[in-house]
Amino acid sequence: MTQQNNQIVAIVGGAVAGSEAVYQFTERGVRCVAIEQNDLPYGKIEDGLPKWHAKQRKKEMAQIDTRIGHELVDFLPNTQIGKDLTVEELLTMGFSAVLMANGAWKDRTFPVKEIAKYEGDGFYYQNPFVYWYNHNEQPTYTGEQIVVEDNAVVVGGGLASIDVVKILQVELVSKVLKDRGIEISTIDLEHKGIPAALEEFNLTWDDLELEGAYLLYRRNVRNMPLASIPADATPEKDQKIRDTRAKILKKAQDKYFFRFKDQTQPIGIIEEEGSLVGLRMIENDLVNNKAISKEGTEYDLYSSMVISSIGSIPEPIEGIPMEWSTYDIKNEETGEVNGLDNVFGVGNAITGKGNIRVSRIHAREVAVYVADNRLPESGVDVDSVRTKVHSLQEKAGYKGDYPSWVQAKARE
Numbered sequence: 001m002t003q004q005n006n007q008i009v010a011i012v013g014g015a016v017a018g019s020e021a022v023y024q025f026t027e028r029g030v031r032c033v034a035i036e037q038n039d040l041p042y043g044k045i046e047d048g049l050p051k052w053h054a055k056q057r058k059k060e061m062a063q064i065d066t067r068i069g070h071e072l073v074d075f076l077p078n079t080q081i082g083k084d085l086t087v088e089e090l091l092t093m094g095f096s097a098v099l100m101a102n103g104a105w106k107d108r109t110f111p112v113k114e115i116a117k118y119e120g121d122g123f124y125y126q127n128p129f130v131y132w133y134n135h136n137e138q139p140t141y142t143g144e145q146i147v148v149e150d151n152a153v154v155v156g157g158g159l160a161s162i163d164v165v166k167i168l169q170v171e172l173v174s175k176v177l178k179d180r181g182i183e184i185s186t187i188d189l190e191h192k193g194i195p196a197a198l199e200e201f202n203l204t205w206d207d208l209e210l211e212g213a214y215l216l217y218r219r220n221v222r223n224m225p226l227a228s229i230p231a232d233a234t235p236e237k238d239q240k241i242r243d244t245r246a247k248i249l250k251k252a253q254d255k256y257f258f259r260f261k262d263q264t265q266p267i268g269i270i271e272e273e274g275s276l277v278g279l280r281m282i283e284n285d286l287v288n289n290k291a292i293s294k295e296g297t298e299y300d301l302y303s304s305m306v307i308s309s310i311g312s313i314p315e316p317i318e319g320i321p322m323e324w325s326t327y328d329i330k331n332e333e334t335g336e337v338n339g340l341d342n343v344f345g346v347g348n349a350i351t352g353k354g355n356i357r358v359s360r361i362h363a364r365e366v367a368v369y370v371a372d373n374r375l376p377e378s379g380v381d382v383d384s385v386r387t388k389v390h391s392l393q394e395k396a397g398y399k400g401d402y403p404s405w406v407q408a409k410a411r412e
């Protein structure tokens with residue numbers, strides 16, 4: 001039987017997927033090193049899931065802390081694989097296996113390339129935008145400030161794009177109310193919904209004289225990936241889920257008053273005096289659920305800012321083979337990366353689904369598979385690996401006491 005006390009596994013990324021993998025290994029008596037690029041290992045729980053999900057964020061962070069704080073885990077913060085430590089250096093440290101649990105942090109490139117010059121100045125990608133929303137009021141925040149204006153446009157369609165358009169709406173309404181001497185947080189606005197919150201101040205949406213944000217989707221509402229359709233769904237079930245998608249969108253619109261247009265996509269940008277002032281759009285037909293642009297339907301859509309929320313993919317890391325825009329793996333079940341010895345991908349980096357549960361289950365299945373089948377029978381030199389890890393921890397300013405570290409670094 002494979003020895004467990006002479007194994008040590010590296011896990012890159014300490015969030016939902018990484019901490020689940022850590023848990024599965026430590027439950028089996030296997031040592032882990034959780035390598036995290038940030039000071040704290042919460043990933044999209046802290047930087048993606050909007051801050052109004054306070055209870056869920058707290059619960060997930062507490063679970064991550066329990067797992068990463070386990071006595072069989074060495075935490076290595078502030079260490080980005082591919083930058084602070086190369087893949088080659090990582091793979092030659094002597095680990096029994098390496099699991100890449102590094103999520104999907106690269107926004108898919110916006111289809112209109114010329115917009116790139118306005119990034120941070122009227123054009124924003126979803127990941128930095130949500131990061132700004134979650135962190136900008138914290139005293140430690142040093143990033144750029146984004147000013148939300150009326151009539152912003154979100155190009156997207158998934159659940160995260162609904163959160164983005166909600167952020168725009170609650171930020172906008174909170175700002176407009178503040179100008180009228182009314183203080184209400186964006187979190188309260190999200191919980192109550194805009195009409196109910198306004199009613200408390202004897203106001204209506206019309207009183208605010210706002211256009212509101214605009215969500216644009218290239219296919220139609222019934223194709224929006226707001227609820228997933230199982231591969232074996234009957235035609236009736238398929239229709240029911242598509243109805244549910246339309247209902248989810250309608251409910252969000254009723255509660256947050258954003259506008260929505262489907263079957264349309266950007267084909268250009270509109271610039272005036274060196275500023276981005278809108279998007280050149282075209283309407284789409286749907287042919288076999290595919291969006292096909294209709295010639296002659298081009299139109300101009302003026303807007304104050306543009307946010308791209310068209311999905312995230314894993315960051316390319318030198319030394320990790322890619323296939324198109326994702327890591328090159330043998331199959332999703334094992335997450336095994338082609339061309340590398342005992343390297344596996346887990347969670348959002350592999351599933352492509354922005355979903356906590358899906359990340360967790362995938363990490364669990366791969367970690368159990370690796371623990372049961374792929375650890376080298378003769379074991380590895382755990383002490384030698386840990387000596388190298390300790391010197392990296394020193395470089396990262398980490399002294400080895402996880403609870404004290406978390407307490408010192410906690411932002412919320």
Ligand SMILES: Cc1cc2nc3c(=O)[nH]c(=O)nc-3n(C[C@H](O)[C@H](O)[C@H](O)COP(=O)(O)OP(=O)(O)OC[C@H]3O[C@@H](n4cnc5c(N)ncnc54)[C@H](O)[C@@H]3O)c2cc1C
Pocket residue numbers: 012013014015016017018035036037038040041042043044045047048049050079080081082101102103104105130159160163164315317346347348349353354355356357359
């Ligand atoms: C706006 C928004 C709303 C969402 N809402 C929901 C929701 O309601 N329900 C739901 O289930 N899901 C939701 N999600 C998705 C969910 O948050 C994520 O899918 C999930 O948390 C991903 O977990 P993960 O561990 O796979 O990846 P991540 O959380 O991305 O973790 C990856 C970790 O790896 C680290 N890392 C990355 N690269 C490196 C590197 N090179 N070296 C070292 N460390 C690295 C990162 O810092 C991070 O800690 C939402 C996401 C967004 C953006």
